[in-house]
Amino acid sequence: MNSGPSSKQGRGSPLLRVAFCTCGQALYQNKGRTEQYYRCAMKAIAGKQCDQNRSISAPLLEKTVEDAFLDFAGRIEIMRRIFRPGINYTRQIEDVTRSLDRLREDRDTGLYDSSEDRDYWVKAVKSRQAKLTELKAPHPARKLRTSNPRISGSVPSPLAMAPISRRNAVARG
Known part of the structure; x- marks a missing residue:
């Protein structure tokens, strides 16, 4: 064979x-x-x-x-299609909010009683609050979009150099 x-x-x-x-x-x-x-x-x-x-x-x-x-x-x-994703921090805001809620629950149940634990808790809460403030701050809006920038040249040059399988695909549309 x-x-x-x-x-x-x-x-x-x-x-x-x-x-x-x-x-x-x-x-x-x-x-x-x-x-x-x-x-x-x-x-x-x-x-x-x-x-x-x-x-x-x-x-x-x-x-x-x-x-x-x-x-x-x-x-x-x-032309070449370019995809630009939008900006959406909803998931990150939810994650940081849940983390803050867990820290507060832990504090309420008495898990942070010593002064050393209290310092850690304060530091953790402050860092998460800062992150939450940063995520909620106004950002320049960027919606999901695509663009089609022009590429120099026209069909003959790249098509003539393309392999037969690619030319076949272009011809079929």
């Missing part, structure tokens, strides 16, 4: 689920004597001959589709 990738697996079909026959069936890539070509999948799927049972050169069809795509989308600026 050959464990290495076949040449067909390595190349892939850039028009997979993009190019279709006039009968509606997908075109699949096949190896000819001298080059790859596309033909209707009707026979492979249903065992029937397609009325348009012709093949087309893979390089010719791929170049034609690429040119048509770039004519259509080549001048569109490339």
Whole structure:
């Protein structure tokens, strides 16, 4: 058994689920004597001959589709989506408030009786109160948002350099 990738697996079909026959069936890539070509999948799927049972050169069809795509989308600026999370301290405020409540409960039950314990308790309460004040202070509002900054260049340059699988995904939309 050959464990290495076949040449067909390595190349892939850039028009997979993009190019279709006039009968509606997908075109699949096949190896000819001298080059790859596309033909209707009707026979492979249903065992029937397609009325348009012709093949087309893979390089010719791929170049034609690429040119048509770039004519259509080549001048569109490339944009990248950036996610900026909003700021919300509700959870931290709840955590610090619970911590303060536990400290107060512990004090009420007499867990901090000695002067050393009292100093620790005062210090702990003051630090949590300061944290709570900091969290509740007005902050510049920042809501959840996304932005789409422009990236220099247009579709042809990155698309032409992309691997076939990426070009296929772009072509399918």
